Amino acid sequence: MKILLILSVLLAVATPKVYQKCELARVLRGNGLDGFHRYSLANWVCLVQYESNYNTNAIGRNRKHGVIVSSDYGIFQINSYWWCNDGQTLNTRNRCHKNCNDFLNSDITDDIECAKRVVRDPQGMYAWYGWQNNCANRDLSHFLDECHL
Structure with missing residues (x-):
């Protein structure tokens, strides 16, 4: 029975996930991204929408x-x-000290930590073309309206 429980937990973490926008917004907010390096939660969700x-x-x-x-x-x-x-x-510079495959599962805790590291560099969110081309210098205030955060 213990083995079955351990296997189900490992599979849950190892499997990929496609988030719903508001679900992701809650996870990102819970991990301290709302306002991180002066970027609003809407900027982070916009970035993820256009990147992945x-x-x-x-x-x-x-x-x-x-x-x-x-x-x-x-x-x-x-x-x-x-x-x-x-x-x-x-x-590779590997500035987050991670294997890239670690970013391909449903546990995005390490992804968030690495994204924070990226944003601390001088480029900030300009490191991502998806954000640069679709989110930068835009009014994103409406972006999370339906999430009721």
Whole structure:
């Protein structure tokens, strides 16, 4: 019986998840992202919407001249050159000291910690093109209206 319980817990954490917007907003707020480095909760949810569409299993490939030079992982699309090690990207900086595959499951605690690390760099949220192109310098006040937070 104990083995079955342990296996079900491990599978729950290891499996990917696609969040609903308001569900994610509550998780992000509960993990201290509302106002983190002066970015509102709406900015964080907007970032996730345009980077991964709320999917913890998202992987994006970055190509130069048709060759993959790095990849982006998880709900925040954490980059393998700068922030994590995927075992494929050359000269990774791995500033979050994580394996990139750690960002592909339903437990986004480590993703959030790494996203905080990214935002503490001088670029802030400008490190993410999804945020830059869709959320930056926009009125996002309506973004979470239906969430009743």
